[in-house]
Amino acid sequence: MKRVLVLLNARAGTLIDAGADDVMRQIKSTLDRRCESLDIRLLEPGSLTRAIAQAAHGPHDTLIVGGGDGSVSAAAAAFTNSKKQLGVLPFGTMNLLARDLGMPSTPREAVAALGNAEPQEIDLAEVNGRPFHTLSGLGFFSQVARAREEVRGHPLGRLAALPLAWSRALWRTTTFSIDMLIDGHREQTTAFAALVTNNRFDAGWRRPKLDDGMLELHIVEDHGTLGRLKAGKALLTGTWREEPGIRNIVARDITIASRRRHAFVSTDGELMRERMPLRYRAMSKALTVLVAKNDRAPE
Numbered sequence: 001m002k003r004v005l006v007l008l009n010a011r012a013g014t015l016i017d018a019g020a021d022d023v024m025r026q027i028k029s030t031l032d033r034r035c036e037s038l039d040i041r042l043l044e045p046g047s048l049t050r051a052i053a054q055a056a057h058g059p060h061d062t063l064i065v066g067g068g069d070g071s072v073s074a075a076a077a078a079f080t081n082s083k084k085q086l087g088v089l090p091f092g093t094m095n096l097l098a099r100d101l102g103m104p105s106t107p108r109e110a111v112a113a114l115g116n117a118e119p120q121e122i123d124l125a126e127v128n129g130r131p132f133h134t135l136s137g138l139g140f141f142s143q144v145a146r147a148r149e150e151v152r153g154h155p156l157g158r159l160a161a162l163p164l165a166w167s168r169a170l171w172r173t174t175t176f177s178i179d180m181l182i183d184g185h186r187e188q189t190t191a192f193a194a195l196v197t198n199n200r201f202d203a204g205w206r207r208p209k210l211d212d213g214m215l216e217l218h219i220v221e222d223h224g225t226l227g228r229l230k231a232g233k234a235l236l237t238g239t240w241r242e243e244p245g246i247r248n249i250v251a252r253d254i255t256i257a258s259r260r261r262h263a264f265v266s267t268d269g270e271l272m273r274e275r276m277p278l279r280y281r282a283m284s285k286a287l288t289v290l291v292a293k294n295d296r297a298p299e
Contacts, residue, residue: 001085004031005060006040007051009067012091018107023066026108030115035062045071052078061085062290064114068092069134073268076124077131080286085119087290093148094269096134100207102292117290122210124286125198127267128279131286133198136267138256138278139176140193140220140235143169145266170229179277181255182217192231193220196254196280204238213284217249254280 006027008015015023024040031038039060043051048071055063056078065075066089076097079086089110090098104110124131135141147165177190195218199207218240220231234243241248257277265274 001031001035001062003037003060004035004039004062004064005055005058006031006038006064006066007048007055008040008042008089009048009065009071009091010042010044012067013093014091014107015066023107023111026111027064027114030111034115049074056082056084062087064089064290066091069094069096069269072097073132073134073270076133076287079288080124080131080283082288085288085290087114087117089114092269096205096268097289100134100210101289104292113292114290116293118293119288120210120291121285121288123199123213124283125196125215126281126283127196127265128274130267131283132268133287134268135195135197136265136278136280137193137195138263138265139191140169140173141195142264142266142271143173145269145271146264147172148269176258176260179257180217181253181257182249183251183253189219189221191219191221193235194218194256196256198282200250203241211285213282214250214252215254215280215282217247217251217254219247219249221245221247252282256280 008020010020020042024042027040028038041051048067052065052075062085063075063079064087065071069092072088075086088098088101088103089107090103090105091107095105104113124133126132127136144165147168173192175190175192177188178194179188180186197216197218199210199212199214200216201207231243231245234240234246240246255277260276262273263276265272265278
């Protein structure tokens, strides 16, 4: 790291709880000795998105983003196939990519881990030409994203809000018919949910490798109310590979079509209205990231 830009989401709950001023002081003391120049900015979400886009063409060789999966996804898309490197501070709810990079969950430990982080090339995936870092889903998964927004700021906290969001999503989701083209093989099914992941997950929603060059499609097929409840529980607890109602297919190119012209899709936690069909593609080693030097980092 030579010229480092740190962009922090001022509305990130984890950052607010830890104290933004304290975190910024720690970032400065940790990274000052590792780089030639250090610029730290605390920004509102709208300004953060613009600053990330500008950083892709700016003078800094390293961008560190402190926020949730959505902010990190915007940075990953901006830095795709770039010579710049991306660091992540996990200040969101799920922090899926940050966990797979071995970043600790508490702000103080995460900042300390950045002090010894090393660069590594990882895969991205894309949907309809837009890169993402972890996952993209429709049906039940888009309803989860919608419900998460509704329960944001729940009085019992972020961890209590997630099961509530999943319960609302299970209640609301209806089945849909989809046509799939999977590495040139075509098939049809009726599904409750479809999820495309960048590389393969093990139990507990962790990726052992981030550079396998593959996608994995998880399809929750329609097996009635009881089957949906079992599948929803399996997805929530990370035991979906043992659930017979969920199919798992590894591929490099996946197209999902339906009779609809548009569908709501949750990609890296952000709910978007996408034009159908959805075209997914694996992007091998398309992003350079900073990986923490500890046992939780992927190989």
